[in-house]
Amino acid sequence: MAWRPGQAECSCSSTLPRQVEDLPWAHSSLGDGLLRLRSTPPKHREQSSHRLVDPLLVELVKIRTSQINGCAFCLRMHTRDALKKGESTDRLAVLPAWAETGYFSEFERAALRLAEAVADS
Structure with missing residues (x-):
C-alpha cells in the first residue's frame, strides 16, 4: 500500500530489522553496530549518530x-x-546520481556507497 499525504507514517520501517539481520555481514562488527543502533530508542539514536557523523550526512543517507x-x-x-x-537544494537534486557529481566528499561518497549496499541487499 502506498503512502498518502495525511497518513501518519510509512510501513517500510517495520521490514528493516529483518532485512539487516539477513545480510551476510550482519554479525560482523559493522553489522553489530547497525543492529545495536537499530535497537536504540529513536531519540538516543539521533543523539548518538550525530556525535559520530555530520547531521547533514545522516540526512543524506536517510x-x-x-x-x-x-x-x-x-x-x-x-528531505524536509x-x-x-x-x-543545499543542489546537493539534494543530484543525490540519486551522487557518484557522477563533484558535490560530495570522499567520506560522504563512502557513506552513500555503504547505504546503497545495505539498501540493495
Whole structure:
C-alpha cells in the first residue's frame, strides 16, 4: 500500500530489522553496530549518530535509502529535515546520481556507497 499525504507514517520501517539481520555481514562488527543502533530508542539514536557523523550526512543517507526503498513518506520527511538543517537544494537534486557529481566528499561518497549496499541487499 502506498503512502498518502495525511497518513501518519510509512510501513517500510517495520521490514528493516529483518532485512539487516539477513545480510551476510550482519554479525560482523559493522553489522553489530547497525543492529545495536537499530535497537536504540529513536531519540538516543539521533543523539548518538550525530556525535559520530555530520547531521547533514545522516540526512543524506536517510534520503538516499528512502529513494532506493521507494518510500514517499520517509523521502518527504528526511528531505524536509535536511533542508531545515541547512542542506543545499543542489546537493539534494543530484543525490540519486551522487557518484557522477563533484558535490560530495570522499567520506560522504563512502557513506552513500555503504547505504546503497545495505539498501540493495
